[in-house]
Amino acid sequence: MKCLSSRFGVLEIDEQRVLTFPSGVLGFPESRRYVMLDHDTEVPFKWLQSLDEPALAFVIMDPDLFLGEEYRVNVSEDALAEIQGTSGDALSIAVILTIPSDDPGRITANLRGPLLMNPRTRLCKQLVLSDDYPTRHPLFPLPASIVNETIKPATCQPCS
Secondary structure, three states: OEEEEOOOEEEEOOHHHEEEOOOOEOOEOOOOEEEEEOOOOOOOOEEEEEOOOOOOEEEEEOOHHHHHHHOOOOOOHHHHHHOOOOOOOOOEEEEEEEOOOOOHHHOEEOOOOOEEEEOOOOEEEEOOOOOOOOOOEEOOOOOHHHHHHHOOOOOOOOOO
16 A cells, blocks of 8 residues: 655555554544654664654654663553453554754653554554653753753842
8 A cells, every 4th residue: 555654755555564543642533544664774763654644753662772671551451452452462562752853862752651552453552651651751861961050059149
């Protein structure tokens, strides 16, 4: 099948690669069909390109690559049912990244709204986790010199 993308032009996509989000992605309920693209195999980032809206694409990443065991997601029975998951399925998780155009080094990951994917059924769901997880977790920690420069203790000046 052909896929039109405002970023990548016209792509030929194998229908076996189509991922379906029955509930859509937060903010985009009408876009339910996506394909994952490896724009550059040298980097861990992938594109989640909407097949329903050519201008809609998300940069995603496996959170294990930067958080490891720190980030664990409990999947509810309802979420598992929506993606037709079973105990034998090797489910995967991805997080949506935000890359500021003015400073690409300040990439953040939405840890509160991970994408749950079932490769067997190709059904996916965006989860909504508790407030314990940030929506803008820095991918790269800030160097101590920047933190020390920008977070200085408050000083008081005597009033005149």
